[in-house]
Amino acid sequence: MSYAVKEMFLTLQGEGVQAGRRAVFVRFAGCNLWSGREQDRATAQCRFCDTDFVGTDGLGGGRFADAAALVAAVAAFWGLDRERRFVVLTGGEPMLQVDDALVAALHAAGFMIAIESNGTLAAHPGIDWVCISPKAGTQVVQRRGDELKLVWPQAAIDPVALEAWDFANLLLQPLDEAGAGSAHEQACIDLVMARPRWRLSLQTHKMLGLR
Numbered sequence: 001m002s003y004a005v006k007e008m009f010l011t012l013q014g015e016g017v018q019a020g021r022r023a024v025f026v027r028f029a030g031c032n033l034w035s036g037r038e039q040d041r042a043t044a045q046c047r048f049c050d051t052d053f054v055g056t057d058g059l060g061g062g063r064f065a066d067a068a069a070l071v072a073a074v075a076a077f078w079g080l081d082r083e084r085r086f087v088v089l090t091g092g093e094p095m096l097q098v099d100d101a102l103v104a105a106l107h108a109a110g111f112m113i114a115i116e117s118n119g120t121l122a123a124h125p126g127i128d129w130v131c132i133s134p135k136a137g138t139q140v141v142q143r144r145g146d147e148l149k150l151v152w153p154q155a156a157i158d159p160v161a162l163e164a165w166d167f168a169n170l171l172l173q174p175l176d177e178a179g180a181g182s183a184h185e186q187a188c189i190d191l192v193m194a195r196p197r198w199r200l201s202l203q204t205h206k207m208l209g210l211r
């Protein structure tokens, strides 16, 4: 299968439990919860997305003919060192494209594979670090993993109900929204103080000016 990739880059994982870790990001094109067009945002299933995932025209993006070609590009971003190789598959919705061939080829190249997914599609069982970020009003089928990262606040999501899902780590990430000031950070802090199984995830790459 070929893969449509919006962009690829070497950076630090900015969010969640793995924040601060050197990582190659592969941002797959396309999402099942929004077309990515601004004129569709108000009627989309996911309306707060902070990311451009349309097309394959970003830096490091393109159409990769097969898993070998994509993994060669990932490895080139990482460099020759084979220690602690870490790739984050994101998007868009990566589970629209991630398949057996890609997981096998990344593992063969020595990468630990993390995914950032909305959970409406089952995560590939070979992925080493599964981060799911549920969206209000969607049917989340992937209810187990390493990290549940809830963007907060979101109307019509009950965080207490999510505590019953099978995740090793529960995180609240402030909704990045123009004009919110510090209200969303404060809402996350309030919830962590009330429900100590949760902890705060900040988008540190945005603070640091990293991609």
Ligand SMILES: C[S@@+](CC[C@H](N)C(=O)[O-])C[C@H]1O[C@@H](n2cnc3c(N)ncnc32)[C@H](O)[C@@H]1O
Pocket (backbone or CB within 6 Å): 031, 048, 049, 050, 051, 090, 091, 092, 093, 094, 116, 117, 118, 119, 132, 133, 149, 151, 173, 174, 175, 176, 177
């Ligand atoms: C752009 S999404 C791509 C992966 C996947 N489609 C998903 O939603 O998990 C990557 C992460 O950014 C989060 N995110 C998107 N928009 C955000 C925003 N405005 N504020 C905070 N987090 C946001 C998502 O919830 C997800 O955890």
Ligand SMILES: Nc1nc2[nH]cc(C(=O)O)c2c(=O)[nH]1
Pocket (backbone or CB within 6 Å): 011, 012, 013, 014, 015, 025, 051, 090, 091, 116, 205, 210, 211
């Ligand atoms: N540095 C950095 N960390 C991230 N963690 C999750 C991201 C994403 O967009 O999936 C992201 C991103 O876009 N950049």
Ligand code: SF4
Pocket (backbone or CB within 6 Å): 031, 032, 033, 034, 046, 047, 048, 049, 050, 051, 053, 091, 092, 093, 118, 135
């Ligand atoms: S599911 Fe993820 S990529 Fe898709 S629109 Fe929502 S935040 Fe953006």
Ligand SMILES: [Mg+2]
Pocket (backbone or CB within 6 Å): 050, 051
């Ligand atoms: Mg992002």
